[in-house]
Amino acid sequence: DVKVTQSSRYLVKRTGEKVFLECVQDMDHENMFWYRQDPGLGLRLIYFSYDVKMKEKGDIPEGYSVSREKKERFSLILESASTNQTSMYLCASRLALGGEQYFGPGTRLTVT
C-alpha cells in the first residue's frame, strides 16, 4: 500500500525558530513536493524535487528551503519561522509525469 508520511500532525513553534518538516515516501518515487494550504488560497507549491539533491522552486519559495539527501525523504526547512507561515503543510510524491500523486496526512504548523 502506497504511503507518504509526515513527521508531525501538529506543531507549535515560536517566531524566529528554525523548523524542520520531514516527509518520507515508501514508493521509490522520483518526484516529491511541498505545498502549503490556507483558507481561500487553495494549494500553493513551495518547492519540489525530481531527484536526489535536486530541487526546484515552486510558486512561493520565499522563507523556505528544502533538502533531499535520500530518495525517500524530502525535508522542508523554515530558517526563521514567522507568524505568516502558520499554515497546513502537505507533502506529496509521484513516480513521474503521468503518474498518480499521493499526499501525506499534512502538518498543521502554528507559529506564535
Place this chain on the structure above:
Amino acid sequence: ELKVEQNPLFLSMQEGKNYTIYCNYSTTSDRLYWYRQDPGKSLESLFVLLSNGAVKQEGRLMASLDTKARLSTLHITAAVHDLSATYFCAVDSETSGSRLTFGEGTQLTVNP
C-alpha cells in the same frame, strides 16, 4: 502558463439531488486527476483520467474527460451527506514538468 478553473467554487445541495462540478484547463493535456479533501485532512485520490473520453465511476461519483474541450466533469448522483468535502481537479502538462496544476477546489455541502 497552465490555468485550471473549477466551477462552482461553492456548492450547497440537498440530499438526493444530482449535480456536476466542472474543471476547465487552458492547455493541451490528456491527464487529469480528481481529489477529495475532508475538513482538516489531506487530499485523497479519487480518479485518474488518462485519455480523451475516459470515464470513471465510484459509487455516486462519476468523472469524465474531454481533452478537445479541455474539460472534465465530476457528476454527483443522488447526493448523500457523506459526500460533503472539497473536491480538487489537477492537470498534467508537458511544459510543467512533473508538477500538477490544481484548480481552486469546489467546496460541496450536502444538506439533509
